[in-house]
Amino acid sequence: MSFDRLISNIREKQNPTVAGLDPKLDYIPGYIKTAAYDKYGKTLEGAAAALLEFNKGLIDALCDIVPAVKPQAAYYEMYGWQGVRTLAETIAYAKSKGMFVITDGKRNDIGTTMEAYAKAHLGTTDIEGETAQAFGADALTVNAYLGTDGIKPLLEICKNDDKGIFALVKTSNPSSGELQDRKLDDGLTVYRTMGNMCENWGSEAMGDSGYSSVGAVVGATYPEQLGELRAALPHTFFLVPGYGAQGGGAKDVAPAFDKNGRGAIINSSRGIMCAWKKEGCDESEYAQSARREAIRMRDEIVSFIGKIN
């Protein structure tokens, strides 16, 4: 099952982190942008070309030490279908380098519409007998506000095509509590209730690792809830945003892991993409700078959790 593949990547590299690919033009070295604009102008196509070049450089520099990448769909859609083409090309490139790809799209809908998203982002599309791959990531983030009808259509693809999903449970943002921290009439919070639903949905799609194909998004900015959920949801693998730029530290994310050092993958986006700016190194070194930051982050987190078994 899907998260078995991810967990095996993590163990092999002894690195429970994922590099978020949320490329803004601001983050991209001038020489990459100039080359793209010279060819395509300051257009959606020009921006999309710069994004792809930037991403490829990062993937080349990270693929032997970081197990996964997480492109965030919004930053590609912002550049129209041309940007979305860059998303597809980024996914294909990362996969060709052996990385596990999590598309962060927080998709949600019901029935045949959710099936369409499942085919789009994880599976394959049938065109009257011919099979094509639209985006083909390994995992997708989803929002389960619509209940089981929004998750079931994904489970078939998770099982048959060895893929995974991460449902939003407790998000990293300041206002996540407005709904998620509210208590229901049985005394459980909304986030805990959502977590329990993930555990139930996952029971249909268990992997050899002990984790199912239905993971949960739980923010690094709420370490107490991370610990609560880790204990309550023993088969649910966590994707943890909010490390670094959003304020979560290595100590904060430690409760996301089980006693074997498994159970979670920690995302850093800006920290890695903008390492060259923070370091103040030459822009041509952006990818090597990202690698240095990825190593620093890995070592910092591993120092809290120990060897990943």
Next chain:
Amino acid sequence: MSFDRLISNIREKQNPTVAGLDPKLDYIPGYIKTAAYDKYGKTLEGAAAALLEFNKGLIDALCDIVPAVKPQAAYYEMYGWQGVRTLAETIAYAKSKGMFVITDGKRNDIGTTMEAYAKAHLGTTDIEGETAQAFGADALTVNAYLGTDGIKPLLEICKNDDKGIFALVKTSNPSSGELQDRKLDDGLTVYRTMGNMCENWGSEAMGDSGYSSVGAVVGATYPEQLGELRAALPHTFFLVPGYGAQGGGAKDVAPAFDKNGRGAIINSSRGIMCAWKKEGCDESEYAQSARREAIRMRDEIVSFIGKIN
């Protein structure tokens, strides 16, 4: 403000309905598909070309009587970036024919990521001083599980660019109650709490019509909740899915409207797109058949709500 434009379209046509453009290959007449496959093969590009041709025929046949279209992003993403290009072209075509376009993407995220979605789907994208339009719809469906951080980035564009959003409140599917119908410790349901948040967010972006730029998705399959929410949320405009194929009838959607016949727009997707199959007419008449069904639906709903003032 945005829903003023939609409401004015609705009043002008005396038709509170929106045609969902969720094109599956099954729904598309054979001659359209054959032409597309002859040119591009049974590929993502071929499917995307067939979708666009089908949509244009529908838009041509509906634009003088139906105020709005609602393309569902999933059915385009399923065909890769080529499908997403068809989404952009469909939006542009519908707008050129005077229709109000609601992109059904149920997008959700926080901060700068949600800003990126807002620029992508409603606003414009800046490329180092040059402005481009990525998708440029008039409204977008969103999922507010992440709270205010996920909605605020949209409000600026709603106000400045005259756009709107519809947040999921009570969805039309059977399992929507798993979370949405649960009662919080203050006795209010999750959907009602979400509805109240819409009403609050909207207070920053009120239109002359009395409705704000923050609408709500409320399913036709739950008429009682429709009535409850209409009374509780006087400034929140409703997008109502679930009419027709999902089981909601004209009588069921009547409670969504205020005493002036305003306050809601009712979606039909399959009913309109597949009218030619249900009628059994020649496939070359698919667009005229869609028009006949759109008129039938309009007349049926208007017979329950009367003149739209």
